Amino acid sequence: MVPTDSSYSSTGERPARRRRKEARPAELTAAALEHFVEKGYAATRLEDVAAQAGVSKGTLYLYFENKEALFRAVVEEGIVPVLAAAEEMLADFSGSSVDLLRRLLFGWWEQVGATRLAGVPKLIVAEAHNFPEVAQYYHDNVIVRGRSLVRRVLARGIERGEFRSLDVETAIDVIIAPLLMLVIWQSSLRFCGPEFVPENYLQTHFELLVRGLAAGEETPGIGVPDSERQGV
Amino acid sequence: MVPTDSSYSSTGERPARRRRKEARPAELTAAALEHFVEKGYAATRLEDVAAQAGVSKGTLYLYFENKEALFRAVVEEGIVPVLAAAEEMLADFSGSSVDLLRRLLFGWWEQVGATRLAGVPKLIVAEAHNFPEVAQYYHDNVIVRGRSLVRRVLARGIERGEFRSLDVETAIDVIIAPLLMLVIWQSSLRFCGPEFVPENYLQTHFELLVRGLAAGEETPGIGVPDSERQGV
DNA sequence: ATAGTTAGTGACTTTTTGGTCAGTAATTGC
DNA sequence: GCAATTACTGACCAAAAAGTCACTAACTAT
Known part of the structure; x- marks a missing residue:
């Protein structure tokens, strides 16, 4: 639901980039479920989903072929x-x-x-x-x-x-x-x-x-x- | 739900344009309801709604300020x-x-x-x-x-x-x-x-x-x- | 008839967003 | 250390759809 490592320092710089291949898919589907339920499929922006999962949009596409595949994963999970x-x-x-x-x-x-x-x-x-x-x-x-x-x-x-x-x-x-x-x-x-x-x-x-x-x-x-x- | 005058001739030319100020809003909201229920708000294309109501997209905007206003009208009706x-x-x-x-x-x-x-x-x-x-x-x-x-x-x-x-x-x-x-x-x-x-x-x-x-x-x-x- | 009014059109502009990819940096193996 | 690998980034591209407007033609009043 939320990026595990969200330790912003008080100076406002972004948290260090981390490589966490295993945890990404579940975090992404969790974030996607929230957005899909709240706004509906079509009105959900993948950039928002990615941001809530603590990654960039490009990363989302590393793990899911496209928006529809993400939707399927959310339901099947x-x-x-x-x-x-x-x-x-x-x-x-x-x-x-x-x-x-x-x-x-x-x-x-x-x-x-x-x-x-x-x-x-x-x-x-x-x-x-x-x-x-x-x-x-x-x-x-x-x-x-x-x-x-x-x-x-x-x-x-x-x-x-x-x-x-x-x-x-x-x-x-x-x-x-x-x-x-x-x-x-x-x-x-x-x-x-x-x-x-x-x-x-x-x-x-x-x-x-x-x-x-x-x-x-x-x-x-x-x-x-x-x-x-x-x-x- | 459907344009009242849909008398296409067998030669395939389009039906004559008609001016029906009174009937348009109800026909548009009826068409919109169908599309909104079927595909959801965001996935509904106003051009499709207009087409089903037998008018062009421009006409829709004569009667409703924007997509959201159309949605409101559908619910309130x-x-x-x-x-x-x-x-x-x-x-x-x-x-x-x-x-x-x-x-x-x-x-x-x-x-x-x-x-x-x-x-x-x-x-x-x-x-x-x-x-x-x-x-x-x-x-x-x-x-x-x-x-x-x-x-x-x-x-x-x-x-x-x-x-x-x-x-x-x-x-x-x-x-x-x-x-x-x-x-x-x-x-x-x-x-x-x-x-x-x-x-x-x-x-x-x-x-x-x-x-x-x-x-x-x-x-x-x-x-x-x-x-x-x-x-x- | 015909001039005036306005409902209606559809090509065009603008905005939004799904999807891409060349580049960056964290991690691993040696 | 240092090179090799690869998870990750975000600027960019292209498609789709909202919204606009100069123009067309149906109707109306005289």
Whole structure:
């Protein structure tokens, strides 16, 4: 995010030039992610990215063929490992499905939502049309696998009689949507004041979900609106 | 969206030039909305926008001072009337709060989600940082008022004993998030295949909500996870 | 008809920025 | 030390797109 060696002396001369072949790519993609999320792909100037990473524009082109390659690297970096960890956690879990769902939601928040990775969904949403192949990559490696995680939790809960049976595929989307919206909000509209607490938001979402999924008696009024109901 | 008079003759000569002072601005903003949503603000070429509206670039500059003014016009156009209609509907409604909530969700879908206006949220999300004053306008005139609508439905339901009491402000966000995510998805990732039906998605969201909001006995397992519970 | 008004045009200028490369200096091997 | 290597620099180039304006032609009033 910031050049590691930023020891300006008080006289204002620039920091000594350093050769750090290993560290450059990660510093550049980190800086690029920040700029892409903040300003969008097209409005991001590579010179600014390079400057934030503490190098010149020419150096950026030593490590990335062009702007699009940098964009691909930003997206492809560091997303998959998180999913792998979650998949493993889910495989050997023995508690209730409600607990499992809670773990999934809050684990996601800690591993993704509260980190710099939270900017990626906004980036994908904003640039999907301009980079269809990157969007496809994200779809196959993040969306499909993420949906699969939720699907397994729902199936488990239904099988064990903890959740009522419902349209699983659609429910997955409804469960994930507030999570995505949370990070998208945070990385675009910042005027959700200090009274907005992500943990409370997640907790409310979770509570609504658990009650909404719970097996039990029918809740009245869900099917056809009263106003459109014909006398029987 | 498209030049009204697009009668090319079979010989390939261009359509006759027409003077249509009144119609131009709306046609230009409609074309611009499409391009902005599809490619993003910075990647949109004004020459393309003008061409799609059936005029030259010079004409665009007759009606809008510059690119940013065009962007502002796109956002400010045609959002408020929809909200006004919803506010009125809500004011004189006498049925159950569940029905009211249903009307709000599906009414929003018909009036916004299924129209070209559906692209605006993605546009705002993507460009909020580059146009803080436009984001502020959208916040004050759409977000605040939209949240207020949902707040009144929830307050009404709680007051009448139809809904349990809960953290209303946070619940509002959780209710709105899947709606926004729906239109954002649709205007960016298009690979949600033909098996994805927005109406089903809305119905599932609604059903989860109604059960989640319903007044009634406590559902176990919501508070502290079993795994973290100490013996009493 | 026809002179006057103004919507509309598109070639041109200006600005911005992605991308290049000849040169510089930090590091390594001897 | 000193030469060889190469990470790094930033002035420069070229392409793209915003923005301008002298000119054209559709409409209008008389």
